[in-house]
Amino acid sequence: MSEAIVLKLSDKNVLQISDESGGITIKNSSGAMIQVNEEGITITNGQGATIKLTGPQVDVNNGALTVT
Numbered sequence: 001m002s003e004a005i006v007l008k009l010s011d012k013n014v015l016q017i018s019d020e021s022g023g024i025t026i027k028n029s030s031g032a033m034i035q036v037n038e039e040g041i042t043i044t045n046g047q048g049a050t051i052k053l054t055g056p057q058v059d060v061n062n063g064a065l066t067v068t
Helices: none
Strands: 004-008 014-018 023-027 033-037 040-044 050-054 057-060 065-067
Touching: none
Parallel strands: none
Antiparallel strands: 004 014, 014 023, 023 033, 033 040, 040 050, 050 057, 057 065
């Protein structure tokens, strides 16, 4: 059985804590998002910029810069 807590201020502003996805997601109306789960941490500004922290690696903008 998976459990989830979802707080929606509108259809576009969401705070979700879920056992199924194994993490926490905060998303606003512009598409900006912070997601923390078993795979790592992802920060997206909703305009194409992304930072992913996975294990010992930091990835900026889907491979434009990767630091290990």
